[in-house]
Amino acid sequence: MTSKSGRRVLVADDDEAVRRVVHRHLEDAGYRVESVPSGVEALARLRGAERPDALVTDLQMPGLDGLALLMEAKRLDPALPAIVITAHGSVETAVDAMRKGAYDYVEKPFHKDVLLLTIERALLHRMVLEENLRLTEALAREFSLGNLVGGCAAMQEVFRLAGRAAPTEAPILLLGESGTGKELLARALHYNSARAGKPFVTVNVAAIPESLVESELFGVVKGAFTGAVASRTGLFQQADGGTLFLDEIGEMRIDLQAKLLRTLESGDFRPVGSEREEHADVRIIAATNRDLGTAVEDGAFRRDLYHRIAVVVLRIPPLRDRIEDLPLLLRHFLGKLGAAGLEISSDAMKHLADWHWPGNVRELENELRRAILLRGSTGSIQPGDLSPEIQAGRPPRGRGDGRLDLRAIEIPDEGLNLSDLEREVISKALQKTGGNQTRAAALVGITRQTLIYRMEKHGLK
Incomplete structure (x- = not known):
């Protein structure tokens, strides 16, 4: 429960007897109470330097009535909890007051315990709102667009577009390899918006x-399928009023894409197994490390859905293409990891700059964390503190950047059939992964849906 000590409650009622009773009950409970006989005087107190933590007001008062006082109070302090006192038979008016912002109402004649419990709950509600506000402000500072790190031209353009898109309601598509910071940018977009x-x-x-996937997004009712032992709220409903970040959207089945498109257009969706439609007000930020344009051409991703989510497109370059940002990123991560004063030797810096960073910024942060933990007694990070593959300048087996040196490919004089080549590559990928379509698609750099389309095209099973 809330601490009453120091909590100020303003009471407004033109009935002196009621006013005295309320004043005494609250004062005996430990609150600091100020009571006034009119809405006009209550408004003056609300405009004063020492504002109350809660308001208790009668609805029927001469001059400025309780409803008008309530609306002015909420304008001055939107978080102020207000409890209205209503006579028997005036409950409808009290409910109307709640629609206009009152926290609750008590009906005359009221019991002391009912009044005190209502006040206690109202103040607790205010504390929760204030704590949520503090957390939101802290998150907004942490995920400020100004805190994102990148000095190169490409990143500056990303930040410029993000700053213009964040306050809008436009859907945003983030493109970039794994580890480039797509989720971090998505959070920054959310915390710099009205949501x-x-x-x-x-x-x-x-x-x-x-x-x-469908039940995760839209929810499910109990008994909809084997294993649905309880109803569960979907992510759209959980994100109502806020932002839903759909990472790796290119992996979504084509039939679910149609349902997603309908929800994005209308806000309506139907939980799995339900006959009733629900509604959610959600902003969508989607991300993928795949080429959705190719997926669209292959029929693996709906063209209409693509245009729906790609109103604003932000392309985050891989770290190897913005290696000039390495000193900025290293300084940022050293501070984040509690080692702001730690130096990096010039030899270690050369190794870091020469590495191709297949895991991008995420790999860089983890590499720095490792070096800080395992470094020797010197006051700086040396080449010997880095991962063996970075010291050697080549990736270990199974950890390349996945790119073939296409310049080494020779085309025979008699030519080749591109369709046969594609079929063979896909077949080899499926053999290598034991038929696992998701892993095979990742090996050849396409989405699973695109892989399935091309398997059907080539008669592969």
């Missing part, structure tokens, strides 16, 4: 079994 005080909900589409 900052509402939920930011994330989901990695590729990490959810295909059979469960």
